[in-house]
Amino acid sequence: MAVKITLPDGSIKDYERGVSALEVAESISPRLAKAAIAVRVEGVMQDLDTEIKEDSLLQIITVEQPEGLEILRHSAAHIMAEAVKRLYPEAKLAIGPAIENGFYYDFDVPDSFSPEDLGRIEDEMRRIIREDQAFSHWELDKETAIREFAAKGEEYKVELLQDMDDEKVSIYRQGDFIDLCRGPHLPSTGRLKAFKLLNVAGAYWRGDSSRPMLQRIYGTAFARQKDLDQYLQRLEEAARRDHRRLGKELDLFSLQDEGPGFPFLHPKGMVIWRALEDFWRQEHRRRGYQEIKTPIILSESLWRQSGHWDHYRENMYFTEIDNNTYAIKPMNCPGSVLLYRRRLQSYRDLPLRYCELGLVHRHELSGTLHGLMRVRCFHQDDAHIFMLPSQIQEEIEGVIEFIDYVYRDIFGLNYRVELSTxxxxxxxxxxxxxxxxxxxxxxxxxxxxxYKINEGDGAFYGPKLDFHLEDCLGRTWQCGTIQLDFMFPERFDLTYVGEDGNEHRPVMIHRVIFGALERFIGILIEEFAGAFPAWLAPIQARIIPVGDRFLDYAKGVQNQLMADDHLRIDLDRRDEKVGYKIRHAQLEKIPYMLIVGEKEEAAGTVSVRHRQLGDLGSLSVEAFREALCQEVKSMSLAPDQDKLGKPMP
RNA sequence: GCCGGCGUAGCUCAAUCGGCAGAGCGACGCAUUCGUAAUGCGUAGGUUAGCGGUUCAAUUCCGCUCGCCGGCUCCA
Structure with a gap:
């Protein structure tokens, strides 16, 4: 009896019924068989030893494919769990999946793992790999599985099993290690070539802070040592562009012990802030928004009416004034609503778009604070759009376009959207x-x-579209958000007078573009690795005189450049060599260095050096001024080499 | 908030087993007048996060508090 097997290239071959996927791979090419680690049969991932009993579409999976790498990492998690069980027999197993860039496994152990323990566990894993234990797989009915795992004291596995609907469950084993697992896995432990355990962290069982805290070990694995080394190197490079580190090195902002989560913006950071704010104001004016400012402290009764008192109290700060309780605003919406309500509104005035750079304070858990990315007070580039029900679609689309323009066109950022319900x-x-x-x-x-659906993650008053940006390590941060709200208009009894002369209920959009200015600046620092485009750079050009004799000329050049255009030009007056001053300007990531000496003074020029392009030759002061103005005005991400000249060969 | 790690000069980091707290960079001063990523010499700079304990003696060992880092949970 034969089975017909269809391969991804469309070819169909006959095999004996019960042939294993590995044998099929061998028949195609020995090389494929060697690289194969799993198989997809009719779209379902299976182990390589799976017997094919029916005509099917079959795809051999190797570590070269993303699915293959995921299997490799999942198997690495099992190997790590086996090593942990060998070294700490009392450890109880929780879960151990493959994740983006690696894997983890959660254990319940009496004493937590120290970073040094990771080395011992890695050694044990190498031993298991040398033993080349085969992964084997079978099915068991659920009740038997529960009995067996209960007998081994694996209470977490028992809980997982109890929540499963299936009658049969899938079990994997390598060596003496047995685990509940859907699979598939590598054929044997010897196939794991390159791995590293990275860190230990606490993690709640099932992500529930009321359940026990487990010990999670994170690791990563790759098909080749070369790939692993490359990944580890990438992590190091990422650490170098960490906004917390660059914020200190470039003197942009700081967090002081006296104000955990309350960032200080330094003069240079404030220049970036102002550039963003100017851009923000210009774009909003252009799109028909009106800017407002609402107070930071408002009466508790307002927050009761808005629903914050019932749904957001945990995150709010309160204060007392003349025996009455006030709240420090965690959101800007109630303030906006008060402004809408201050007078009768007509349908002719809608949509009414109020925008506000609002400073909000939220009590975030101390353990979640993170540089500028998560803080306890921040400025939202907020807006509230009050509109007719018929305007909903157009307004939402307008905001989506706005966000896309800012993220993609202006900053060149990639983003992901989630719909939170x-x-x-x-x-x-x-x-x-x-x-x-x-x-x-x-x-x-x-x-x-x-977009992705993010179930149950909406605001308490409405669903939202969240726009996520990535930091240097690929962690994503919610920045933009668009929230559609029917609730506030109801609770605050907002109305407009319609065409028919009767009162109607408007609908509200809450939205931010940057999200929080603090967080957005954090993202930008990491995106540009501190080397900001000229329009954002705290110092756009530094004049470097060759010697003290040229200080007067240098000063004149600075005056000429700074005369009208608000260009940010400074002058390195230090009595040092040119190389030294250039080195410092490079480390400060200043876009342009203007070297001036005898030649330049005689000709009325500057020698232009760009931080990335190097020496660009000399330009008249006026030509440089125009080129830089143009670069700043157009908010370009890179210099215009036609205007500045080409790098020297 | 929870689990673990960490906290030494402005910054980056040393300091053997518990035995006088050090270097580089930066800052300041002097000399040097220099052409595209570090000129030389000198000076200042410390409650070793804070509080308490053990000890003849604590940066070092113990406890508590604060902060930071990696996660979990939560969110812009």
């Missing part, structure tokens, strides 16, 4: 949530943009 701790009936969620979904569909 009704959370547990929400106000209002399901029907309204459904309508709002559907409106956001439709806007994304209309724009043809991909």
């Amino acid at each position: 009704k959370p547990e701790n929400a106000m209002g009936p399901d029907e309204i949530w459904d309508v709002a969620t559907e409106a956001l979904r439709q806007a994304m569909e209309a724009k043809g943009m991909p």
Whole structure:
């Protein structure tokens, strides 16, 4: 009896019924068989020793494919768990998946692992790899599995099993190590070539802070040592562009012990801030927003009415004034709403777009604070759009376009969008949530943009589209967000007078573009590795005189450059050699260095050096001024080499 | 908030087993007048995060507090 096997290239071959996937691979090429680690049968990932009993579409998986690498990492997690069980027999197993860039396994151990323990565990893993234990696989009915894992004291596995619906469960084993696992896995432990354990961390069982804290070991694995080395090197490079490190080195901002989570912006950081703010103001004016400012402290009664008191109190700071309780605002919306409500609004005035660079304070858990990325007070580039129900779609799409323009066109940032739906701790009936969620979904569909659903992560008053940006290590941070809200208008009894002369209920959008200015600057620092485009650079050019004799000329050049255009030019007056001053300007990542000496003074020029392009030759002061002005005005990410001259060969 | 690690000069880091707290960079001063990534010499700079304990003696060992780092949870 034969089975017909279809391969990815479309070819169909006959094999004996029960042939293993490995044998199929061998028949195709010995090389493929050697590289093979798993197989996809009719779209389902399986082990290589799977017997093929029916006609099927079959794809051999190697470590070269992303799916193969994931299997390799998952197997590495099992090997690590085996090593841990050998060294710490009392350890209880929780879960151990492959993740982006690696894997982890959670253990319940009486004493937590120290970083030194990782070395011992790695050694044990190498031993297991040398033993080349085969991964074997079988199915068991659930009740038997529960009994067996319970007998071994694996209470976490028992809990996982109890939550499963299937009658049969899948079990894997290598050596003496047995685990509940869907698979597939490598054929044997010897196939793991390059791995490293990275760090230990606490992690709640099932991500629930009321459940026990487990010990999680993170590691990574690659097909080749070369790839692993490359990855580790990338991590080191990423650490060098960490905004916390660059913020200190470039003197942009700091966090002081006296104000955990409350950042200080230094003069240079403030220049970047102002450049962003100017850009923000200009773009909002252009799009029909009106800027407002609402107070930081408002009465507790307002926050009761808005629902914050019931849904957000944990994150708020309170204070007392003349025996009355006030809250320090964690959001800007109630303030905006008060302004809307100050007078009768007509349908002719809608959509009404109020924007506000609002300073908000939130009590974030101390363990979550992270440089500028997560702080306890921050400036949201907030806006609240009050509109007719018929304007919802257009307004949402307008904001989506706005965000895309800022992220992609201006800063060249890649982003991901998530649609966050009704959370547990929400106000209002399901029907309204459904309508709002559907409106956001439709806007994304209309724009043809991909998005992910993030179940239960909406704001308490409405669903939202979240725009995520990545930091240097690939951790994502929510920046932009668009929230559609039917609840606040209701709670604050907002109305507008319609065409029919009757009062109607408006709908609200809450939205931010940057998100928080602090966080966005953190993202930008990492994105540009501190080498900001000229329009954002705290110092755009530094004049470097060759010697003290040329200080007067240098000063004149500085005056000429700074005369009208708000260019940020400084002068290195130090009595040092040129090489020394250039080195310092490079380390400060200043876009342009202007070297001036005898030649330049005689000709009325500057010798231009760019931080990345090097020596660009000399230009008249006026030509340089124009080129830099143009670069700043156009907010370019890179210099215009036609205007500045070509790098020297 | 939870688990673990860490905290020495402005910055980066040393200091053997518990035995006088040090270097480089930076800052300042003097000399040097220099052409595209570090000129030389000198000076100042410390409650070793804070508080308490053990000890003849604590940067070192112990406890508590604060802060930072990596995660978890949470969020812009």
